Amino acid sequence: MRTAITLCQVPEAAAGPFVFHEPLAQGFTLAKEAGFEDVELFLPGPDHVSVDEIKSLAQTHGLGIAAVGTGAGMVKHGLSLTDPSLEKRVAALDFIEQMIAFGGQLGAPAILGSMQGKYGGNVSKEQALEWLADALRIAGNTAAKYNVPFIYEPLNRYETNLINRLADGADFIEAHSLGNIVLLADLFHMNIEEIDLAASIRAAAKHIGHVHYADSNRRAMGLGHSDPKPIIAALREIGYTGHLSAEILPLPDPLTATQQTIQSIRSVL
Numbered sequence: 001m002r003t004a005i006t007l008c009q010v011p012e013a014a015a016g017p018f019v020f021h022e023p024l025a026q027g028f029t030l031a032k033e034a035g036f037e038d039v040e041l042f043l044p045g046p047d048h049v050s051v052d053e054i055k056s057l058a059q060t061h062g063l064g065i066a067a068v069g070t071g072a073g074m075v076k077h078g079l080s081l082t083d084p085s086l087e088k089r090v091a092a093l094d095f096i097e098q099m100i101a102f103g104g105q106l107g108a109p110a111i112l113g114s115m116q117g118k119y120g121g122n123v124s125k126e127q128a129l130e131w132l133a134d135a136l137r138i139a140g141n142t143a144a145k146y147n148v149p150f151i152y153e154p155l156n157r158y159e160t161n162l163i164n165r166l167a168d169g170a171d172f173i174e175a176h177s178l179g180n181i182v183l184l185a186d187l188f189h190m191n192i193e194e195i196d197l198a199a200s201i202r203a204a205a206k207h208i209g210h211v212h213y214a215d216s217n218r219r220a221m222g223l224g225h226s227d228p229k230p231i232i233a234a235l236r237e238i239g240y241t242g243h244l245s246a247e248i249l250p251l252p253d254p255l256t257a258t259q260q261t262i263q264s265i266r267s268v269l
Contacts, residue, residue, distance in 0.1 A: 001235065003265055004038040004066035004245035005031050005258065009048060012075045017188075017218050018042060019250040019257050024049060028061045034258040038064040040245050044072045045095070046102040054106055066243045067151060067210060068103035070096050073115045080117025081135040082128040082162070092117075093135050097142050104146025111184060111210070112139065113153040118160045128162060133176040140180035151210050153184035156192040164193045166204040173207055182209025186247070191216040191226060198234035205238035213244040213265065219251050220260035232268040 007027035008018035020027045031039050039058075043049065058065060073079040079092035092115055100110045119128035136152060143150040154169045163169050169183045185201060185208050194200040201208060215224030222228075246261045 001241060001269060002037045002064070002066070002243050003035070003262065004040050004243045005034070005036045005261070006040040006042050006069070006245065006247050007031065008042040010042055010044050010072045010076060013042065013071070016075075017214070017247050017249050019246065019248060019254045024053075024057060028057045028063060030258075032061045032063055035262045036063070036246075036258075038066040038243060040066045040069065040243075040247070041103075041108075042069040042071060043099075043102075044076055046098040051102060051105045058106075065103070065106040065108040066245050067109050067111050068099055068106070069111050069113065070099045071111075071114045073099075074117075075114065080115050081112075082117035082119060082123060082131050084121065084123050089131060089135075093138060096135070096139055100139060100142045100146070100150065104143065104148050107146075107148065109143060109148040109151050109182075109209070110139075111151040111153055112136070113155060113184070114159065116152075116155070116160055116162055118162060120161070125161070129172070132162060133172070133178065136178050136181050137176070140178055144180045149180050149182045149209050151184045152181055153186055154189065154193070155186075156189040158192075159189075164189075166190065166194065166200045166208070170204040170207045183207045184210040184212060186212035186214070187221075187226060187231065188212065188214040188216070188218045188247075197226075198230040201231065201234040202238060208238065208240060208242075210242055211235065211240070211244050212247045213261065214246065214248045218249050220246065220248050220257045221264040222260050223251070228264060228268050
């Protein structure tokens with residue numbers, strides 16, 4: 001398993017679960033100094049920075065690109081795959097496909113989290129899930145062109161009413177025969193929705209492709225109520241070799257958050 005931390009470049013997400021908001025060159029430096037092996041990128045869009053610049057920064061600092069987020073499509077542009085407006089759904093999928101292409105050129109998968117949206121009003125749950133399945137099928141096919149998976153993230157009930165648990169995500173993938181789609185096991189969301197995090201990981205084993213390593217309060221692991229030991233044991237048991245990526249709040253301060261994360265990961269690995 002490899003360590004990673006998110007570098008956020010989206011001003012609208014300033015209060016979000018991200019430690020580093022500095023310009024990218026400084027963010028890469030800070031991530032390397034903190035002891036992380038790779039970085040996850042949360043960008044305003046595919047045109048914010050060139051692929052070549054990211055490649056140069058990664059080579060200079062000896063860091064890989066773990067994944068790229070698509071959440072700016074929601075927080076910056078108000079787009080989701082389950083919006084009642086066909087025009088907005090089309091724009092949402094286009095944004096995601098552009099981020100898939102951006103990440104794909106870096107050998108990194110893209111993540112679908114907040115842009116999945118939710119159902120309500122004139123949109124039934126069945127309709128929203130149908131739209132989501134159609135979009136995931138397209139996203140999976142697009143990602144396959146770059147030899148990377150597409151990552152789908154079940155979110156807690158306060159952020160979506162579509163799919164909240166790993167098991168439901170796994171069932172959804174299988175029921176719709178969605179190829180090249182993997183699940184993101186976000187330990188913060190799981191602390192809200194899952195009865196037993198380790199058991200949930202084992203049950204969804206073949207579908208898990210990324211992990212967000214955060215405590216129950218979305219602070220660095222060790223600053224909340226989670227016990228990472230059984231979680232890591234379950235990940236080892238299922239043969240997980242992907243990332244433990246810190247998408248966490250910069251509390252009590254960025255330095256403490258990064259130090260605590262690295263210390264926690266080293267203690268369990």
